[in-house]
Amino acid sequence: MPFRAIDQDGFRDWIHDLIPKYKLPNRHKVAAAVLELYFTEKEKIKEVVDGLRTLHKRILNFVQITSHDDHNIGRCLEVCLNNWGIDNVFSITVDNGSANDTAIAYMKRRLKSNGTLLLDRTPLHMRCACHILNLTVKDGMTELSLEIEGIRNCVKFIHSSPTKLETFREYCILMRFDKMLNILFDVVTRSNATYEMLNSTFKFKQVFSRMVDECNTFIFYFQEEVSKEINGVTTKVKRVGPSVLEDWERAVSFAHFLKKFYHATLTLSAILTPTSNLILGMMIALQVEIE
Numbered sequence: 001m002p003f004r005a006i007d008q009d010g011f012r013d014w015i016h017d018l019i020p021k022y023k024l025p026n027r028h029k030v031a032a033a034v035l036e037l038y039f040t041e042k043e044k045i046k047e048v049v050d051g052l053r054t055l056h057k058r059i060l061n062f063v064q065i066t067s068h069d070d071h072n073i074g075r076c077l078e079v080c081l082n083n084w085g086i087d088n089v090f091s092i093t094v095d096n097g098s099a100n101d102t103a104i105a106y107m108k109r110r111l112k113s114n115g116t117l118l119l120d121r122t123p124l125h126m127r128c129a130c131h132i133l134n135l136t137v138k139d140g141m142t143e144l145s146l147e148i149e150g151i152r153n154c155v156k157f158i159h160s161s162p163t164k165l166e167t168f169r170e171y172c173i174l175m176r177f178d179k180m181l182n183i184l185f186d187v188v189t190r191s192n193a194t195y196e197m198l199n200s201t202f203k204f205k206q207v208f209s210r211m212v213d214e215c216n217t218f219i220f221y222f223q224e225e226v227s228k229e230i231n232g233v234t235t236k237v238k239r240v241g242p243s244v245l246e247d248w249e250r251a252v253s254f255a256h257f258l259k260k261f262y263h264a265t266l267t268l269s270a271i272l273t274p275t276s277n278l279i280l281g282m283m284i285a286l287q288v289e290i291e
Contacts (some may be wrong), residue, residue, distance in 0.1 A: 003027040046084070060084055068099040074106030087116045091123050095131040129279045130265045133286075137191035137261050147251050150196065151201055152169040153171035155183050155207050157221050168207070169219060175207050192265055195258040197249055205248045212242050260289050 005028045030060035061080045094100040104125040111117040158168040211218040225236040268275045
């Protein structure tokens with residue numbers, strides 16, 4: 001809520017009903033108190049960094065990027081570093097977006113002009129290993145795109161309304177499953193989320209198979225047409241699914257490899273220990289596993 005909400009009659013009446021004797025300050029005093037708290041906490045964070053080079057994780061800024069033009073991202077980063085008095089930057093880790101290449105090039109020029117570019121800029125641009133792993137897995141998923149989409153649609157069905165979720169739970173009881181077990185819904189752009197969805201769904205494949213045989217609502221759901229982009233053209237197609245036995249078997253086999261990438265991503269995402277020294281060994285281990 002914006003600070004001006006403090007001056008609204010409804011809010012002030014509500015506070016009065018809660019604590020009649022409390023004298024509510026106006027929005028200007030609240031805003032000033034918040035800003036004072038920010039500066040106090042900012043100084044505490046600055047004091048965290050010690051001479052022993054202990055690794056710390058701190059969020060310094062959230063900022064809205066209004067456009068991805070040539071220098072906007074880099075300029076926002078430069079402003080943040082200047083506000084915190086950070087001169088020496090060893091590396092900046094970003095994903096593989098092309099806009100980030102331009103942002104890093106901008107930062108290289110700025111740091112070089114300030115005379116604070118370490119090791120002749122070689123290690124400055126670090127591409128996120130976890131993002132590279134995610135892109136690798138997503139590329140591999142195209143081989144099983146229909147099977148995964150079919151399972152995803154089964155999960156979408158039970159999460160699309162309370163009534164459909166209750167129908168699914170009734171079939172869980174019929175198949176002697178715990179009706180309160182949860183199936184995770186994935187994020188299409190994150191391979192780890194897809195693995196977690198598949199891993200939580202596999203145990204219910206018999207439940208879904210019975211729904212295919214008996215549940216008219218479930219069957220009708222997969223007869224509906226949905227909009228889908230094919231070769232850049234949006235068209236109406238029947239919803240993929242429901243998953244059959246062969247789909248489940250292929251997905252289970254593929255999840256074996258997803259599990260390896262899942263644990264690799266968790267290892268490389270550690271926030272309180274260095275991870276750059278683990279990347280090469282992790283990549284070699286994954287290559288051996290795939291072969």
